[in-house]
Amino acid sequence: MKKPLISPExxxxxxxxxxxxxxxxxxxxxxxxxxxxxxxxAYHTHIRTVSIDGIQDAxxxxxxxxxxxxxxxxxxxxxxxxxxxxxxxxxxxxxDGTDERAIVQPKRSISEWQWLPxxxxxxxxxxxxxxxxxxxxxxxxxxxxxxxxxxxxxTDMPKAEGRGWWDGLYSQLFHYDLAxxxxxxxxxxAFHASQPRVLDSGRIAFIARQEKGDRAESEVTQGLYVLxxxxxxxxxxxxxxxxxxxxxSDDGDAIVFIGHDRAxxxxxxxxxxxxxxxxxxxxxxxxxxxxxxxxxVLNDMTAGASVPGPFIxxxxxxxxVYALVSKHGxxxxxxxxxxxPGQQLTSKPWVIHQLAAxxxxxxxxxxxxxxxxxxxxxxxxxxxxxxRKLTRWNxxxxxxxxxxxxxxxxxxxxxxxxxxxxxxxxPAQSLLQSASQSIPLILxxxxxxxxxxxxxxAHEFQALASQGYALLLCNPRGSFGYGQxxxxxxxxxxxxxxxxxxxxxxxxxxxxxxxxxxQRLGVMGxxxxxxxxxxxxxxxxxxxxxxxxxxxxNWLSFYGNSxxxxxxxxxxxxxxxxxxxxxxxxxxxxxxxxxxxxxVLIMHGEQDxxxxxxxxDQWYANLKRxxxxxxxxxxxxxxxxxxxxxxPSLRVDVLQQVNAWFYTHLRKPVTLGIPFAMLLxxxxxxxxxxxxxxxxxxxxxxxxxxxxxKEPDMPxxxxxxxxxxxxxxxQDVFQYGYCFSFLHANAFKRLLLFRYGLRxxxxxxxxxxxxxxxxxxxxxxVQLQALIGRQWKVERTEQGWLIKLAQxxxx
Numbered sequence: 001m002k003k004p005l006i007s008p009e010x011x012x013x014x015x016x017x018x019x020x021x022x023x024x025x026x027x028x029x030x031x032x033x034x035x036x037x038x039x040x041x042a043y044h045t046h047i048r049t050v051s052i053d054g055i056q057d058a059x060x061x062x063x064x065x066x067x068x069x070x071x072x073x074x075x076x077x078x079x080x081x082x083x084x085x086x087x088x089x090x091x092x093x094x095x096d097g098t099d100e101r102a103i104v105q106p107k108r109s110i111s112e113w114q115w116l117p118x119x120x121x122x123x124x125x126x127x128x129x130x131x132x133x134x135x136x137x138x139x140x141x142x143x144x145x146x147x148x149x150x151x152x153x154x155t156d157m158p159k160a161e162g163r164g165w166w167d168g169l170y171s172q173l174f175h176y177d178l179a180x181x182x183x184x185x186x187x188x189x190a191f192h193a194s195q196p197r198v199l200d201s202g203r204i205a206f207i208a209r210q211e212k213g214d215r216a217e218s219e220v221t222q223g224l225y226v227l228x229x230x231x232x233x234x235x236x237x238x239x240x241x242x243x244x245x246x247x248x249s250d251d252g253d254a255i256v257f258i259g260h261d262r263a264x265x266x267x268x269x270x271x272x273x274x275x276x277x278x279x280x281x282x283x284x285x286x287x288x289x290x291x292x293x294x295x296x297v298l299n300d301m302t303a304g305a306s307v308p309g310p311f312i313x314x315x316x317x318x319x320x321v322y323a324l325v326s327k328h329g330x331x332x333x334x335x336x337x338x339x340x341p342g343q344q345l346t347s348k349p350w351v352i353h354q355l356a357a358x359x360x361x362x363x364x365x366x367x368x369x370x371x372x373x374x375x376x377x378x379x380x381x382x383x384x385x386x387x388r389k390l391t392r393w394n395x396x397x398x399x400x401x402x403x404x405x406x407x408x409x410x411x412x413x414x415x416x417x418x419x420x421x422x423x424x425x426x427p428a429q430s431l432l433q434s435a436s437q438s439i440p441l442i443l444x445x446x447x448x449x450x451x452x453x454x455x456x457x458a459h460e461f462q463a464l465a466s467q468g469y470a471l472l473l474c475n476p477r478g479s480f481g482y483g484q485x486x487x488x489x490x491x492x493x494x495x496x497x498x499x500x501x502x503x504x505x506x507x508x509x510x511x512x513x514x515x516x517x518x519q520r521l522g523v524m525g526x527x528x529x530x531x532x533x534x535x536x537x538x539x540x541x542x543x544x545x546x547x548x549x550x551x552x553x554n555w556l557s558f559y560g561n562s563x564x565x566x567x568x569x570x571x572x573x574x575x576x577x578x579x580x581x582x583x584x585x586x587x588x589x590x591x592x593x594x595x596x597x598x599x600v601l602i603m604h605g606e607q608d609x610x611x612x613x614x615x616x617d618q619w620y621a622n623l624k625r626x627x628x629x630x631x632x633x634x635x636x637x638x639x640x641x642x643x644x645x646x647x648p649s650l651r652v653d654v655l656q657q658v659n660a661w662f663y664t665h666l667r668k669p670v671t672l673g674i675p676f677a678m679l680l681x682x683x684x685x686x687x688x689x690x691x692x693x694x695x696x697x698x699x700x701x702x703x704x705x706x707x708x709x710k711e712p713d714m715p716x717x718x719x720x721x722x723x724x725x726x727x728x729x730x731q732d733v734f735q736y737g738y739c740f741s742f743l744h745a746n747a748f749k750r751l752l753l754f755r756y757g758l759r760x761x762x763x764x765x766x767x768x769x770x771x772x773x774x775x776x777x778x779x780x781x782v783q784l785q786a787l788i789g790r791q792w793k794v795e796r797t798e799q800g801w802l803i804k805l806a807q808x809x810x811x
Contacts, residue, residue, distance in 0.1 A: 002779065003402040005427065005466035008655030010401070011459055012036040012648065015393035016303035017377050018354060018367050023071050026360030027052050030060060030069040030078055031367075031377060033393065034303050036648045043648070047080050047093075052363065052379050054390040060097050067304075068112065073119040079103075081110055090124060090176070104176050104183070107139070111171065114198050121177040123186070123196045123204060127169040130188065134168075160563050161610040161640050173206060173227070186227060199248045202229035205236070205255060207243055224257065226277065236280045244270060244294055245308060251315045253277050256286065258293050258310055258323060265571045267450050267478070267488040270294050272310060272321055272336060286321060289342045291334075292487070295353055296326045296451045296480040299458050300644045300651075301374050302353045304367070311357035322364070324355055326481050329420055329454040333364065333380070345382050351456045365390065371406055371455045373398035402427035404465035406455040406473070411508055413477065413501045417486055421474030421505055422455045423513065426465045438735055439470045440520035440666040443506055443543075447527030449478035449490055449498065460643070463655050468667055470516055472509050476501035492574030495535050495587050502532065503540070517735065519544070520666045523598075524658070526550050526643060527611055531589070534619060537600060538592030545665035546600040547658050550611045550640055553619035555584040561612040593622040599629035601661040603654060605638030605646070633657055669737040669786075674747045676728060677740055679719045681754035685710040690734050697730055710754050739787050745769055748792065748803065756780060764800070773800035 016034040023029065029052070034045045047061035047069045060069075065083035072079065076095055081088040082102070090104035090113060104110065106126045113124035129135040137145065151165065158166040173186040173193050187193050191208040198204050204227045224237040224246065236255065237243065246257035254276050260268040270293040273283035287293065295306035309323035321336045325344070331352045333345045346352070353375065354367035362383055369375035374394040380387055406422035413419045426439060442464065446453050453473040461471045475481060476498045478490030490498045510518050522545040525533045530551025537546050552558050556577050559565045570576060575583045585591055600623065604616040613634065620632040635642050635650050643654055672680070683693045686708035696702045702716040723730070743751070748771065752758040756776070760766060764774040776784070776794075781801055785794045793806045 003400060006401050006403070006459070006462040007466065008463050008652050008659060010463070011652055011655070012038050013397055014301070014374050014459070017375065017391045017393060018304035019067065019069060020354065020356040020365040020367060020377055021069050021071060022356055022358040022360070022365065024073060024075040024360060026358040026363060029356065029365050029377070030071060032067055032069065032304065038648055041647050041649045047078065050377065050390045054379070054388055057391065061093055062100060070113070070115055072115055073117055079113070079115065079122065081113070090122070108169070112194065112196070114196050116198055117200055120179065121175060123198055124174050124176065125171050125193060125196060126174060127171050129169055130190065157563055159609050161608070164607065164609065173204065187233060195245070197246065197248055199252050203227070203252070205246070205248065208233070224255065236277070237275055237283055238281060241283065245310065247310050247312050249312050249315070249319065256310050256312055256321055257283070258308060264484065264488045264491065265567070267491055267571070269484045269487065272323060286336050286338065287342055290483045292326045292480045293323050294326060295324055295331050297331060297351050297454050297456070298446045298448070298451045299351070299369070299454070299456055300460050301369055301457055304354060307354035307356070309355050311355070313357070322355070322357060324352055326452060328481055329452065329475070333382070335382070346380065348387060349455070351454050369456045371457055373403065373457050402466065403457070404462055408455070409474070409509065411474070411505050413504060415477060415489060415497065417477070417482070419474055419476060419501055419505065420482070421472065422453070423509060424461055424465050424471040424473065426468050426470065438517035439468065439515055440522065441470045441472055441506070441510065441516045442522035442524060442662065443472045443502060445502065445523070445525030445529035445532045446475070446479070447525070447529050449528045450480050450487055452479045452481040460655060463659065464662070467659055467663065469522070469662060472505060474502070474505045491571055494572040498532065499535065499539065502536070522546065522662050522666050524549070527640065530611070534589035537596050537598040538589050541597040543598045545662055546598045547603070547661060548600055548616070548619070549603045549643060550605060550608055551615060551619070552611055553590045553615045554588045556581070556588065557618070558611070558615060559584070561614060563609045590619055590622050593619070593628070594626045596623060596628050599665050601631050601633070601657065603633045603635070603657065605635045605640060605642040607638060608640045610640040631661070667736055669739045670729065670733045671741045672728070672733065672738045673741055674743065675719050676723050677738060678747065678750060678754070679714065679716065680733065680738070681751055682709045682711050682714050685754040694730060694734055743788055743791060769805040771803040774803055776801045
């Protein structure tokens with residue numbers, strides 16, 4: 001029995017398990033379960049607990065917008081954030097699920113929080129105005145004030161993707177005391193505080209990012225600080241370090257962080273560094289391997305922010321640091337000990353998105369995803385290597401649906417390095433695939449470019465593969481996961497070496513897999529992938545369809561409009577508009593709009609600050625000015641992440657639009673008139689293969705099958721010659737199928753006879769224009785509906801299938 005195929009609408013059937021946090025006893029974890037509510041066009045999240053053996057799993061919170069669960073130090077209660085009217089509040093619930101209550105209800109959302117080690121209170125982050133008079137204004141008064149005056153800016157870049165234009169507020173640290181219920185502001189300055197890590201009631205570390213107006217200083221805005229009771233924050237890490245995440249050592253004498261020194265800009269590999277609490281100053285590297293620490297995978301099936309560590313266990317010589325590493329299409333747990341090389345602890349072919357460590361036991365819980373289905377939570381015993389699956393929310397879906405499995409590929413690129421990739425062929429159950437058809441190939445290009453594709457389950461690619469397409473995923477130069485020099489390989493060279501890598505991958509994949517159709521090629525990508533899609537179709541006409549999402553089309557305007565425009569353009573191209581105008585223009589896809597012959601679907605979120613929508617607007621306008629086939633889809637209220645974290649309805653719409661575009665240009669069946677469709681169906685009624693039938697048509701000799709068909713006296717040769725006069729391409733018919741341009745009732749009955757051996761008054765009856773109680777299988781009904789399109793409707797009834805006329809005016 002064939003399994004159902006994954007469709008764009010299947011998105012609402014998934015469950016996402018994320019943000020695991022160990023109970024102090026180490027016997028269970030709290031986590032967030034998320035699912036879609038299509039009726040409300042929203043995501044529902046609540047907190048659950050699962051035992052470390054995976055046997056007991058139960059809900060703990062009762063809300064529908066609950067996130068960030070953290071157990072109290074004594075394990076008797078759990079704190080979490082709950083969104084009320086769009087504002088994240090801090091709530092508590094007892095370990096048995098009772099006594100659920102709000103404890104902090106701020107004016108603006110809490111973004112993150114931490115318990116004090118003694119459980120007496122907590123530290124949280126929210127945004128405030130430094131001017132106490134303005135901060136005291138009510139929401140209505142603040143709104144009125146904003147509407148009556150212009151917004152002023154003096155900083156180098158006053159807007160940011162995901163946050164929009166800066167509103168004059170700063171993220172600051174606050175302390176809440178459980179016993180008294182009092183709140184105290186801990187920091188107050190012209191900086192944005194984040195990632196509070198509490199060592200004890202007297203010492204709190206945090207990251208501060210400052211807004212500076214001086215362009216020369218704008219790249220060095222981040223610092224790691226320690227706030228000690230009774231003193232002002234003290235900067236612990238100096239210099240141009242980009243700090244991703246950090247943790248206190250167990251003895252409290254040092255901090256270990258994941259970060260880099262910006263030697264290669266955004267292409268710089270992260271390392272582990274250690275800095276002493278007393279001395280501070282220049283961090284000392286712990287890791288020396290040429291690997292990228294952190295999670296740099298692009299996938300539409302992850303939930304929550306990545307949590308790569310570091311986690312520290314032990315003191316002195318026994319101290320070990322654990323963190324996630326992105327390498328060769330996987331994300332695994334690594335371990336470092338002072339003076340020793342890093343050791344990879346896990347080897348299962350998967351992507352670990354979040355890592356949680358137990359202080360009470362030598363155990364980890366991870367949120368991980370592999371190629372066989374959506375992500376789940378797993379428990380890992382690092383000493384024994386044992387892996388236990390804790391959640392199984394998506395097992396039923398995976399068992400019931402056909403899932404395409406990726407095939408690994410490797411290419412030797414012009415730089416002499418190896419490029420990794422994967423080919424995702426349609427699942428065997430695809431209704432649009434048959435042995436006689438060759439498969440259209442779509443090249444998918446990831447964003448970044450400093451990221452990587454993996455073979456992990458991705459809904460957008462599964463939905464395309466289920467429609468009969470093959471997907472080529474690869475990691476060209478510039479991708480993370482293959483060493484520092486490979487990651488920096490595209491700097492000042494975008495559109496050159498990376499373009500060569502992508503074209504080489506297409507060429508070699510087509511040569512290796514004879515089932516792929518060299519004349520039916522698509523290309524797609526988002527962000528940097530959208531830029532490369534635009535660039536590719538301006539350099540070659542080999543692709544028959546393109547989808548460009550949240551892209552770059554003009555480096556000159558991107559430089560001043562994007563929140564990262566200046567530094568990104570200078571890194572990728574090595575120039576700026578006033579010194580290198582010609583370079584930026586020559587590398588802009590819009591400069592080649594007149595050469596584009598590939599039909600392109602352009603998609604963009606209207607609130608995108610990373611790749612502003614003006615990039616797609618001008619790309620579309622210029623293509624249209626040159627008379628090119630293009631379609632622009634704008635998503636209101638959506639930012640750069642609308643494909644992966646946008647409103648459920650929009651995420652489904654994106655996939656539907658993409659599928660429809662590729663169907664129209666890569667898989668759309670040939671429209672046939674009744675004489676030619678009946679010729680083909682009559683020949684197929686003989687049981688002969690399409691190869692044999694194609695040979696009969698080419699030679700105009702039907703003697704091999706004429707005695708086997710349902711209608712042997714059909715004028716075969718006459719119809720073939722008429723088809724020649726009408727320039728019907730039979731090769732396309734066999735490869736991509738056909739549909740009827742028009743079909744009257746008598747022709748429909750002949751179709752049922754030829755295809756299924758069904759006869760009127762024997763297997764079904766006719767009433768006016770409707771055919772009643774037609775004995776069809778589900779698959780046959782789907783096939784028929786695809787053939788007859790909008791003119792007829794195939795519907796299930798209790799007695800069988802009803803085929804009814806939808807457009808009587810055509811009869």
